[in-house]
Amino acid sequence: MAEICCGVVSDGESAAAAGGCETNSSRAARRRRVEIRGFKFVTAAMASGSSESAETKRQRMEISSLSRECDKAVERLVISDCERENSSGVEDDKDKEITLYQSPILSVKSLGLSSTTSLLNIQAFNVVPKFGVASVCGRRRDMEDAVAVHPSFIRPENDADSEFHYFAVYDGHGCSHVAMRCRDRLHELVKEEVLSKEASLEWKLAMWRSFDRMDKEVIAWNEGVVGNCRCELRTPECDAVGSTAVVAIVTPQKIIVANCGDSRAVLCRNGKAVPLSADHKPDRPDELNRIQEAGGRVIYWDGPRVLGVLAMSRAIGDNYLKPYVSCEPEVTVTDRTAEDDCLILASDGLWDVVSNDTACGVAKMCLRGKMRVAPPTTAPVEVDGVAEGAADKACSDASMLLTKLALARHSTDNVSVVVIDLRRKKNVN
């Protein structure tokens, strides 16, 4: 259904392209036009679609409404530098928690790199991908999710055009401190591993080693913990704290995803959802085998749990459940193609209530929607001294909308969503 809906939007897009460069004043009119088309389309589909299931219709309506929603969200997001300052304590850190980020490409743009010519001529894959982040506490009392975004975290020497970009979502359990440590450290470990093996880079090995080192650091840190986080109240059980980690490294040619736990990375390719990670649940047959071979058991206690405790089979931390709970990530390496729309990383707060397909449909609609509203020829809008690029806002809207959808569908967990735009910039001439 997403493709069909997008088709409607594409019509709007091509109409706009045919009309040439559009001015701001005609935007509203065009938006209305597209909305009406969307409406007609859905009505027609509902009238003629007697053979369709109610669910299909419902989903289509939802997507249409969400695209409308995208158009309406015009307020500026909280913008922050993604690099976090060192902070003294975890609790302290929570105070500074920033829930929304926007791509630092904004600052690049304000330097003038977003001029029409440079945008049109730059080989699209070689620029920092645009992204948006939303991360909320939701219906939980504690925030245990953490998000890390480090564009250009590796710049290979003599090759400025092949930068690597780091995106990750960590979903902590027991307390937030392992997720926070991962947020602050894992990208540095990955960087060290990648740079040390530059000549013969083997992604799986590099990621495996990074996760292993992260795990060891977390356990060592737990032993000497002096912080004042929540779990201090039950100090002996500090070992019962861990975090999932889903890490995506985007290079000009590839997407490397390393996953440990039940957060997930989903690629939206040609309108279809392609999962780039598989959740580590204790009842996954291969995981169940691995746990049992290691001498562990999976006990059903409010769902399958390792030793009746942890509802995932791999995680960073959780020392007391080793070796049944492993920190070894599963790594996928995917070649980027021209058909890639975006990559979505999210914690189970989203995936528990929103399917991969719906998430991709929503994200794609938002990205398409914004491209339509503000073509690259439009000068960046100045808001509070920050030049705001339209596409970045689209990514942020996409992540925020997915978050709202998760809350609307009664997600009871923290919700964290990162949306990364992977599209090639087309030459509009």
Added chain:
Amino acid sequence: MTRHKCSSSRTVGGLEPGLETFAGFFERWLQEQERDLQDLIRVAKSDSESTQSVAELVNRVMGHYSNYYRVKSESSKHNACEMLTPAWRSHLEDAFLWIGGWRPSMAFHLLYSKSGLQLEAGLTELLAGLSTGDLGDLSARQLARVDELHRHTVREEKELTEKMAAHQETVADSSMVQLSHVVTELMHGGDSGNGTESVDQRVNSALVSKEEGLEQILGKADDLRLKTLKKVVDILSPIQAVHFLIAAAELHLRVHEWGRKKDAQAKESTKPTKIC
């Protein structure tokens, strides 16, 4: 609306002279909330209201909440214990009380639930090209601010819970244990004259300090409730605030009624045994 403004400000100003109990005030407050709810619903349904008049209504309703907490705070000065175990509430409400009132973090669940329902329910309007003009429209910026406020509120709520715990534990502090022992000895010794007066004084002053502690904590809890309500409303646009206040009043009033009904039924069913 103007008519209501006059009537409501006349009926519920504060405790009426002549030692009106808080229970009496609470009954009038419920009626006022019901009237406010009707006004809010009418504005939510009307599309001809100006932003200014919507904002005025929100201000008026918020004023009523402020007044409620002002009167509650006055009453706690006389009897904090009574305010913490409110007889004017049903058992159902009682069971869900946090320090003599609603749990502040509930405001966010209320907002997320209502916003989620309106996001999904507003589809037809949205498809017809109309703005939902309700909580389904929450923007990214608003959601980020709500999330920040949520975390802050939970932290404050936890701090107060800890304060209450610490204060509750002082019921067994040395002076209380000693006093209860002394009084027991006096009773058993049959010594009704010597020293009883001074012991009574000591008991009184011990209990007064306990009550003062409770009054202080209750005051802080009520401050947090009102502050949370105000801050959420501040984040919302006037029309969104109307929808939020509708949800808040509906939930409060209906849960109260359901609880009352349940209590009445329970009373009914225990009657025969009492007769026997």
